Amino acid sequence: MAKTTIDTAALYAALDAARTQRELSWRALAKEIGVSPSLLSRIGNGLKPDTDGFATIVGWLRVPAEQFFEGVEGGATQEAPDLMVQLAPLLRADKNLNETDVEYLEQVIGATIKRARAKE
Structure with a gap:
């Protein structure tokens, strides 16, 4: 059975790139996105965001959600x-x-x- 998970490292890297480009603190970035600072902190610590938080973030980033999916089937990562x-x-x-x-x-x-x- 295939299992798809969120690549929190890739999501955090995308957020950090946007934050750096805009010269924002993590708290200011969270406010701009419309999520709590603790959500961004949890993602930074490798924890999965809740569904609404993830949808809000990828919508704000304006990238397909699939960009942050990791699919594992039979122990091998799906090809990018x-x-x-x-x-x-x-x-x-x-x-x-x-x-x-x-x-x-x-x-x-x-x-x-x-x-x-x-x-x-």
């Missing part, structure tokens, strides 16, 4: 989705980029990924 599959919706959602910009970035990122994989 392709990087371009993850990036394409983010690029297209950016209102500062027109279609030409998005296509160009997809080409550049795709070529970079292809080159990196060729080195493996």
